[in-house]
Amino acid sequence: MKHLVPAVAFLFAAAAPVRAGEPTTTIATQIKTLYPDVEKLYIDLHRSPELAFHEQRTAATLAARLKALGYEVTTGVGGTGLVAILKNGAGPIVMLRTELDALPIEEKTGLPFASVVTAKTDAGDTVPVSHMCGHDLHMAAWAGTAELMANNRDRWHGTLMLVGQPAEEIVAGAKAMLHDGLFKRFPKPEFALGIHDEASLPAGVVGFHAGFFRAASTGLDVTVFGKGGHGAFPQNTIDPIVIAARLVVGLQTIVSRETNPLDAAVVTVGSFHGGTAANIIPDQVKLQITVRSLDPKVHKHLLDAIAREAKGEALAANAPKDPLIVTKSSTDAVFNDPALTQRMVTAVRAALGNDKVVEMPAQMGGEDFSQFGLAGVHAVLLHVGAVDAAKLEASHKSGVPLPDVHSPLWAPEREPTIKAAIGAETAILMDLLKTP
Numbered sequence: 001m002k003h004l005v006p007a008v009a010f011l012f013a014a015a016a017p018v019r020a021g022e023p024t025t026t027i028a029t030q031i032k033t034l035y036p037d038v039e040k041l042y043i044d045l046h047r048s049p050e051l052a053f054h055e056q057r058t059a060a061t062l063a064a065r066l067k068a069l070g071y072e073v074t075t076g077v078g079g080t081g082l083v084a085i086l087k088n089g090a091g092p093i094v095m096l097r098t099e100l101d102a103l104p105i106e107e108k109t110g111l112p113f114a115s116v117v118t119a120k121t122d123a124g125d126t127v128p129v130s131h132m133c134g135h136d137l138h139m140a141a142w143a144g145t146a147e148l149m150a151n152n153r154d155r156w157h158g159t160l161m162l163v164g165q166p167a168e169e170i171v172a173g174a175k176a177m178l179h180d181g182l183f184k185r186f187p188k189p190e191f192a193l194g195i196h197d198e199a200s201l202p203a204g205v206v207g208f209h210a211g212f213f214r215a216a217s218t219g220l221d222v223t224v225f226g227k228g229g230h231g232a233f234p235q236n237t238i239d240p241i242v243i244a245a246r247l248v249v250g251l252q253t254i255v256s257r258e259t260n261p262l263d264a265a266v267v268t269v270g271s272f273h274g275g276t277a278a279n280i281i282p283d284q285v286k287l288q289i290t291v292r293s294l295d296p297k298v299h300k301h302l303l304d305a306i307a308r309e310a311k312g313e314a315l316a317a318n319a320p321k322d323p324l325i326v327t328k329s330s331t332d333a334v335f336n337d338p339a340l341t342q343r344m345v346t347a348v349r350a351a352l353g354n355d356k357v358v359e360m361p362a363q364m365g366g367e368d369f370s371q372f373g374l375a376g377v378h379a380v381l382l383h384v385g386a387v388d389a390a391k392l393e394a395s396h397k398s399g400v401p402l403p404d405v406h407s408p409l410w411a412p413e414r415e416p417t418i419k420a421a422i423g424a425e426t427a428i429l430m431d432l433l434k435t436p
Contacts (some may be wrong), residue, residue: 005292024319026108027426031148031422031423031426032419034297038140038418039418040145040156040410042136042139042140042418045131046113047117048117049103049117049136050101050119050350051102051119051127052101052167053079053101053172056384057081058164059075059081059082062142062164063344065142066146066412069086071084071150072087073085073363074186077176077177077181077182078176079166079167080167081164083161083162083164084146084161085162086159086397087159089157089358090157091156091157093158093161093188094158094159094189094191094192094376094432095192095372095379096161096162096194097165097192097194097372098135098138098139098141098194098428099138100166101173102129102135103131103165104129105129105408107130107132108409109406109410109411111411115130118130121340121343129314132198133231133406138196140414141418142162142164144164145429149426155430156430156433158433160253160328161189162176171367171368173242174331174372178372178375183377188377189377191379191380192379193379193380193428194367194380194430195382196381196383196384197382197385197417198384198402199362200387200392203385203388204385204416204417204419205356205357206356206358206385206420207357207359207385208336208360209359210337210341210342211360211383212294212333212335212336213362213363214284214334214362214366214369214370215266215292215294215366216293216294216330216332216370217290217329217330217332217367218290218299218330219291219327219329220291220323220326220327221286221288222287222288222326223285223287223288223323223326224240224243224274224285224287224310225284225323226240227285229281230281230284231277231278232279232280238318238319238347239369240281240282241274241275241285242285243285243319244287244319247287247318247323248269250309251267254267254302254305254309258301259298259301263293263295263298264293264295265293265298266291267306268289269289271288273286273287285319290304291303292366293307310322310323323356331367331368332371334367334370334373334381335370337380340380341380344431347430348382348427351426352420352423360383365405384415385417387402387413388413
C-alpha cells in the first residue's frame, strides 16, 4: 500500500502522451482537453433519455464511441446492455460500470437542454422521461475515462472491461446481464468499480463507505381482498379499504417495535388504490410497498413481518381470502470490499487531493451494483458530489433542503462533477492495472 501514492501521483503528474507525436501531458490536462466533447455527449444523453430495457439509442451512442477508440464492443447483453473490452497485455481484469436508463419523471429544471421526451411504459402508459438520477452524468464520465485509458495504454497492463448496464432504476439490469453470461461470455473481472452522483456532497468531492453502503431494496405489490357493495349498507360488505388502512398503520410497527433501533430499516407504502365512487365499497385495494435494509437478516424479517401483518388484518376482518403479495423488484445491499475501498481511496486522494475524498454514511437508496459483488467480484461503489458548494452550505445553514436525485429539479453541477468522476475512475483503473 505504501507505494500506491507515488505511483498514482506520477500518472497524474507525468502521464503518457495523448496521441503519438504529441507532447507529454498530465491526466488532469487531458481531462481538461477532452471535457468539451464529453460535455456534448452529456447534453445529448440528457436530451434523449430512455426507460429501463429500452435504452437502444443510448447503448448505440456509447457503443459507437468505444468502437472508435479500439474497444471490442458487444451490444444486446442482458437486453440492451453493452460490454466493451480493451486488452492490453497480461495483467488483471478490471470492470467499470455505468447505468443507461432514465426515470419516468417530468423534468422541471428549466435547463436549455432539458428533456421533453415521453415514452410508453411496458404497461402501455405514456409517461415523461428524464435523467433525474444522473445516469447521463455517469455515462459521460465513463466515456471520458474510456478515452483516457485508450490513449494512455503504455501506463497500464491487463484487460479493461467497460459495462453499460440497463435497467438500474428498476434494479433488474445487473441480474439480466449476469443471466445473459456477463462473466461467462466475457472475462470475469477481479475488481469492479461504479460511481454515482451525490446530492449531499460538494461538486467534485468523492465519497466512500466501506462495508454495507447502499440498501437492499424490495418492491412489493399487495392486493387486499374484500366483499364489495353499496356504501350505504356496509354491514353487507367486507370493506377492503378499511383492511388496507389498518394494514398501512400496522406496518409502521414492524420498524418501530420489531426492529432494533440500531438497525437501518424502512417500510414505506407509496401507493394506495381502491374504489371508484363515494357510495361504492370495492372488492379489492392495491398497495405498493418499498422495503429497505442494510442487513440481510433484517431484510428477511421485514418481508416476513409484512406478510404476517397482511394476513392478520385480513383474518381479523373476515376477508374472503388472504392478501396477494407479489415481489415486483428486488436487489441485495451493496457491500463495498473494505480492502479494495481503501486502495481506491488512496489512489483517488493521490490524484485529486486529500480534501477531495471524504468518508460518508451508508444510504437507504437501493442499487443493483450489489449483484456484481455477489457474483464473486471484489466491488466498490463510490459517490461523487454534484452540488454547488455555496448552495450546499446555505442549505445547511437555513435548513431548507436542495433538490435530490429523483427530484424533477435535480440538476448536477456537471463540469466539476464529471471531471472529478473521470479523474477518480482513471486513477483507480490505472492503479489496479498499473505496470509492475
